[in-house]
Amino acid sequence: MSSTEQDLSYLRDIVRNHSAMVLDPSRDHLFETKLYHLMRSENLGTLGQLVQSLRMRSSPHMERSIAEAMTINETSFFRDLRPFCLMESELLPRLIANRRRERHLRFWSAACSSGQEAYSLAMLLLDKFPELTTWRVEIVGTDLSAEMVERANAGKYLRIEVNRGLPARYLLSYFDKGEDDWTIKPHVRRLCSFQQRNLCAAPWLFERYDGILLRNVLFYFSDETRRRLLTRVHQMLAPDGFLFLGASEQASLPELWKPVLSDRACYHVPVPQR
Ligand SMILES: C[S@@+](CC[C@H](N)C(=O)[O-])C[C@H]1O[C@@H](n2cnc3c(N)ncnc32)[C@H](O)[C@@H]1O
Incomplete structure (x- = not known):
C-alpha cells in the first residue's frame, strides 16, 4: 500500500x-x-x-x-559563535556583577538537541569565568526528543561532532578521549541537566532563568505558537536576563521583547510589563 x-x-x-x-x-x-x-x-x-x-x-x-x-536535530558546539563571543565579552560579566550577592546563575538551553549548546555554555563559563567555581551554576537543557535527551545526558560525542565548532584546546581540556568518541568531563557535566520537555504543551513549570537560548526551533512553529511561546518565555526570564534566538529568527513582539544588536550578534531583552 x-x-x-x-x-x-x-x-x-x-x-x-x-x-x-x-x-x-x-x-x-x-x-x-x-x-x-x-x-x-x-x-x-x-x-x-x-x-x-x-x-x-x-x-x-x-x-x-x-x-x-520527525524532529530535525541539527546542532554543533558553539553554533554561530557570535552569541558566545557576546556572552563572554558583555552579557555574562554584567550578569555576574548583578548576581554578586546571590552567587547563583541559571540558564536554559531550550530545544537543546544532543546537548552541544548547553555544554558549550558550560565550557565557556568554566574557561572564562573561574570565579564561578564557588557559585551555584545550573544549565538546564530540554528537548522534545527522548533520544536527544538521552544523548545529551550521556555527553558522548563522535569525532565528526567534536570536529565541528569546538576549539582544540576545549576538546583537550574538557573531554575524556575514548576509543572512537569523546566524553564530556564530569566537572562540566555537573553543571548541566537534561529533561524531555515539549516547549508547546502544558503544564509549564514556573522557572526563572538568567539567560535563555531558544535557537533554531521557532521557525518550525506557526506564528501563533511562536507568539504564545515567546510570551511564556518572557515570564521566565529575569528582568536583567538575555534571550538568544537563532541567527535567522526574530521575536517580532515589540511589546514584550526588545532586540539589541551588539558586536554583530542580536539578543533580546524583556520589556518590563506594568
Ligand atoms: C535544529 S535543533 C536546534 C538545536 C539547538 N538549539 C541549536 O540551535 O543548535 C531543533 C530542536 O528542537 C527540538 N524541538 C522541536 N519541537 C520541539 C518542541 N515542541 N519542544 C521541544 N523541543 C522541540 C527538536 O527535537 C530539535 O532537537
Whole structure:
C-alpha cells in the first residue's frame, strides 16, 4: 500500500498535534526515512500501513514517537559563535556583577538537541569565568526528543561532532578521549541537566532563568505558537536576563521583547510589563 496525499497530511497533523512543528509538504519525503525504524519495529512495511493502523486503533504513544522521529536535530558546539563571543565579552560579566550577592546563575538551553549548546555554555563559563567555581551554576537543557535527551545526558560525542565548532584546546581540556568518541568531563557535566520537555504543551513549570537560548526551533512553529511561546518565555526570564534566538529568527513582539544588536550578534531583552 503506497502513501497517498491523505496519509501524508494525516502524518503532518500528528506531528503538529504532538510537537507544534508545522511540516511543509515539500519535506514529505522525510517521512519515509525518518519513520523507517519505527515502522520496522511495528512490522509495518509502508507509510500507508502505518496510517491505516493508527486510523483503526489510536495510539498516543506511537503518535508521540512519530513526532519525535520527525524532529530535525541539527546542532554543533558553539553554533554561530557570535552569541558566545557576546556572552563572554558583555552579557555574562554584567550578569555576574548583578548576581554578586546571590552567587547563583541559571540558564536554559531550550530545544537543546544532543546537548552541544548547553555544554558549550558550560565550557565557556568554566574557561572564562573561574570565579564561578564557588557559585551555584545550573544549565538546564530540554528537548522534545527522548533520544536527544538521552544523548545529551550521556555527553558522548563522535569525532565528526567534536570536529565541528569546538576549539582544540576545549576538546583537550574538557573531554575524556575514548576509543572512537569523546566524553564530556564530569566537572562540566555537573553543571548541566537534561529533561524531555515539549516547549508547546502544558503544564509549564514556573522557572526563572538568567539567560535563555531558544535557537533554531521557532521557525518550525506557526506564528501563533511562536507568539504564545515567546510570551511564556518572557515570564521566565529575569528582568536583567538575555534571550538568544537563532541567527535567522526574530521575536517580532515589540511589546514584550526588545532586540539589541551588539558586536554583530542580536539578543533580546524583556520589556518590563506594568
Ligand atoms: C535544529 S535543533 C536546534 C538545536 C539547538 N538549539 C541549536 O540551535 O543548535 C531543533 C530542536 O528542537 C527540538 N524541538 C522541536 N519541537 C520541539 C518542541 N515542541 N519542544 C521541544 N523541543 C522541540 C527538536 O527535537 C530539535 O532537537
